[in-house]
Amino acid sequence: MTVAGIDLGGRNVHVVILKDDKVVAKAAGATGIQKAEAAGKFYDEALQQAGLKRGDVEAVVATGSSGPRVTFANGYIPDAAADARGVNRLAPSARTIIDVGGEEGRAIKINAEGRVQDFAVNEKCAAGTGTFVDTMARALEMPVEEMAKISLQSTTSIPMNAQCAVFGESEVVSLIHQKIKKLDIARAVHDAIAGRVASVTRIVGLEKDIAMIGGVAMNAGFVASLNRELGMDVIVPDDPDYVGALGAAVAASQGVLGEEVKAKVVEKETIEEGK
């Protein structure tokens, strides 16, 4: 049986093709503006890798924030449901998932069967998402990979006051002006986003094991900060950015073409009362 999972997110699309329960092809790239077209393009790229045609695939399940726009899919499941299945496949001991992508951060509590028990999501604020990391890397004038690398060499913890990505950018610039070492600033950036991500995770609870997925999971500097913040080590499966697409493909192989999960939407309280 050949099935496909397509994860069409705010910024990237990931495609996984499963043949008889084995991953036979993967493809990913930026969505750009024409999101639905990007999904088709990378789907065809994955099919080509596997030497398959669209007609060979029995079911396609989409996921991701723009998942419903994948016109050629047979079904759609929410990110949380896809993440749950993907993580269950790669790290069966995981009961809590932290998924930080480009524009969202979510925490999901799952059971041993890979079904969603509870989940919380921040999709309103760039703090606590990959966008925050990218913005700060730009302020530090280095690629995200470089910022991740140097942050691991830091032994000094500097607090960042700004929670907002816009204010954080100015703060990073002012830290540079204060001649704070870039490696310490890099760590401060990762500590800040880890703090935000951890607070979303605490809403669903910190049941072991914890798996960290999504594009930001590839940032070792962030993972180190998150481990410190949570006081435990998270599991990062291989290709953590493909987990959603894998989960969607698993759903397709299970014949699941739709699922509803309810989220606790986290909106950061920004208003303070004073007298």
Added chain:
Amino acid sequence: MAEAKTVEFWRWPETNWVNPGIDWKSGKFVTVGVDVGSVSSQAVVMVDGKLYAYSNTRTGSDSPDSAWKAVNLALTDSDMTVDNFDYCIGTGYGRVNVPMAQQAITEIACHARGANFMYGPEVKTVLDMGGQDCKAIRCDDRGKVLKFMMNDKCAAGTGRGMEVFADLIQVPVWEIGTRSFQIEKEPPAISSTCVVFAKTEVVSLLQEGVPENDIMAAYCAAMAHRVVELLNRLGVEEKFAITGGIAKNMGVVKRLEEEVKTQSPEANWYDPEMRDKGLPFDTQIAGGIGAALFGFAMLERGKAKSARKA
């Protein structure tokens, strides 16, 4: 200019003004308010509680330098020097780092007091839309703060958020309000609250070919909508006045008034004398005015001693 320069669309012009109708030497007290904000700094010089001079400048990376820059600019066209100040009060984000000040008072107290002076004693609700924060303040008829709501954690609904947008859409920040009305039909507001996500939304609207003016309208509406949360929490009691830099952006102000179903007073002096003389009105100097007035009140009541050197 011969060379091509990078245009910084967020860069609003700095200003200064001296009141030709006041002979400061014949006055009793020269009191000064220096408001060092996160984005802009103002110095307001008052002679016996009357507006004598002011400046509006951009804050640099250092608060004391920014305070000096504001004070020096305010005095550029006057023969007054810092030594002639009887009392100076620092306010704003950098208020504790104002070198020429004898005292610091929070910008919330100063904006309420300043709004009372600028718009009159009937003002009960002041919305201070600052560079990096926004505050909704309830005050009494003397401009005394009763309570306030504040957002200083998120750039949405702040001047910085508008500057980021100006840079992105490549339109000078002071033109956005006017252009936001040059539309056929009011478009839906930008749906993202977060400034960073709103940028992405704006880029895709631009790529879809949505007219720039419509996007400006959509952004102004989103900004108005964002700060309404604060006002709703506080409750709008009339009269309602807006201070700070965004108060100059009619695109935001008009849409905000529509949302709270209340009109803010026209941007002009409550004092008929000042109004008739056509003294320049700048919504950004409310904090500095409030600080200078606090200093004047203290000297008059003998609660503070003059620090005048010359």
